[in-house]
Amino acid sequence: MAADLSPGDALRQWLPRYTDFIATKKGLAAALHSGDPAFDALPDYFRANFEPALAGLLSAAAAAGAVRSDIAPYDLLRAIGNLSVATGDDGAAHTRRMVQLLIVGLVAGDTDSPQHPR
Numbered sequence: 001m002a003a004d005l006s007p008g009d010a011l012r013q014w015l016p017r018y019t020d021f022i023a024t025k026k027g028l029a030a031a032l033h034s035g036d037p038a039f040d041a042l043p044d045y046f047r048a049n050f051e052p053a054l055a056g057l058l059s060a061a062a063a064a065g066a067v068r069s070d071i072a073p074y075d076l077l078r079a080i081g082n083l084s085v086a087t088g089d090d091g092a093a094h095t096r097r098m099v100q101l102l103i104v105g106l107v108a109g110d111t112d113s114p115q116h117p118r
Contacts, residue, residue, distance in 0.1 A: 008066025011057040012103055015080065018050065019099045022084040023092055050077055067106040076102070 005013065054073040062069040079102060086094045 006066065007057070007060035007064040008107075011061045011067065011106075014054070014057055015076075015099055015103055016096065018054075018077075019080050019084060019095060022081055023095060047074065047077070061106075071106060076106075 051073045054077060058067065058071055058073055058076070061067040062071075080099060083095050083098045083102075086092070086098075088094075
């Protein structure tokens with residue numbers, strides 16, 4: 001499916017899906033922060049699997065001029081992870097809205113992109 005999308009669209013579709021993945025793993029997040037040594041390797045495991053995928057999407061989107069080129073993949077993964085802890089009746093909806101703001105910010109802040117000339 002990603003091959004059928006522009007690099008910017010592929011990134012814009014991947015980020016909400018990653019957010020949904022994180023949201024379904026709230027119990028896992030609690031386990032990761034429990035202090036139980038059985039879970040010590042999991043953060044590195046997830047980072048090793050998700051960071052390269054996001055790095056490739058970001059790199060392709062930046063090369064296409066669709067997003068800023070100064071975004072560290074790990075920063076974006078952490079930002080989404082931090083947003084995904086929202087609770088309450090509107091927690092999931094709030095997280096989706098905030099991730100959409102992040103996506104807009106990936107484009108809006110790039111003064112070198114064709115969409116935002118200096």
